[in-house]
Amino acid sequence: MSITLPLPDPFSFELTLQFLQRSPKELLHRTRDDRVIKLLPVGKELVLFSVKEGNNKLIVEFLNGDPSDPAKAEIKDYVREWFDLETDLNPFYAMGRKDELLKSLVKKYSGFRIIGQPDLFESLVWAVLGQQINLNFAYTLKQRFVELFGQNIEIDGHRYFAFPTAEDVTRLADDDLLPLQFSRQKSKYVRLIAEAFVGGEVSKVKLSGMTLQQAKEHLIKIKGVGNWTANYALMKTFRYPDAFPLEDVALHKAIQIGKGLKARPSLEQVKRIFKKYKGWEAYATLYLWRSL
Numbered sequence: 001m002s003i004t005l006p007l008p009d010p011f012s013f014e015l016t017l018q019f020l021q022r023s024p025k026e027l028l029h030r031t032r033d034d035r036v037i038k039l040l041p042v043g044k045e046l047v048l049f050s051v052k053e054g055n056n057k058l059i060v061e062f063l064n065g066d067p068s069d070p071a072k073a074e075i076k077d078y079v080r081e082w083f084d085l086e087t088d089l090n091p092f093y094a095m096g097r098k099d100e101l102l103k104s105l106v107k108k109y110s111g112f113r114i115i116g117q118p119d120l121f122e123s124l125v126w127a128v129l130g131q132q133i134n135l136n137f138a139y140t141l142k143q144r145f146v147e148l149f150g151q152n153i154e155i156d157g158h159r160y161f162a163f164p165t166a167e168d169v170t171r172l173a174d175d176d177l178l179p180l181q182f183s184r185q186k187s188k189y190v191r192l193i194a195e196a197f198v199g200g201e202v203s204k205v206k207l208s209g210m211t212l213q214q215a216k217e218h219l220i221k222i223k224g225v226g227n228w229t230a231n232y233a234l235m236k237t238f239r240y241p242d243a244f245p246l247e248d249v250a251l252h253k254a255i256q257i258g259k260g261l262k263a264r265p266s267l268e269q270v271k272r273i274f275k276k277y278k279g280w281e282a283y284a285t286l287y288l289w290r291s292l
Contacts, residue, residue: 001066002059002061002062003059003060003072004057005058005076005079006056006085007057007085008086008089012111013053015109015112016115017031020036020115023139025139026143028163030158035050038160039152039160039162042075043070047067048064049061049063050063051083058085060079077118082118083115084113085113089113091280092106095277095280099277102284102288105288112287114235120204120207121193123233124219125193127225127232128186145177149169150163166198167198169194172191174187177190188224190224193224193225202218202222212234212242215234215240219234228247231245242279244282244285245285246267246270250289251285252264255270255273257292
């Protein structure tokens, strides 16, 4: 059983797969040949599906039986968000071709889109796990976390994992997370985020329709969610085009290299540079990250 989604122009599935393959420790999806395979809880169903490109469409195939019609509809929406199929990139490219920092990047990576995290809870927890550590160790923490506390199924000798639910995480304690090499601070913050979701203080529905500033102020009320974390989650989950992690070290490094600077740019320099990208800050960030 399969469903299809039309592809926007431009779209590069090759660059999408390259991004999804960036860590061998990633458990939330598996790339194989020309496709990516993912397990997703939808209500009480666990749906395993693959996504590949064909005839200018994305082909979504269900691998563990025929899901219900509501589950199929939710998977379709998820894939549409995951691969950012609704964004018209042509205005961004028109701007980027005139910009010294971006012009070579928009040409080289044409069709590369923000690979999102449609699950806001996952997005916030992942951002917290990555705070003040390198990316490789962040993936190690996520791998251990998902292996122990995420739902999983085995198909054809391969085990597939889903991200732990907020409800499950609220039942954890330091004794569960510290042995995974979570810091005491990360352990606390992850559980506070889960409690905020379970208690109804935060949800994707509640933030939908808010301005970037309103959504950011709402998220920052959760202890452990600062400006960088909120901006990252809002960029990856809600596609706010003007959300970008201003303080991000990798972003500063990409600007330094791209401009040939002797030192990393200051926050004020980054703000000045990004004024030219108004409305496309998230995509400018993505392409600068990709340059590294």
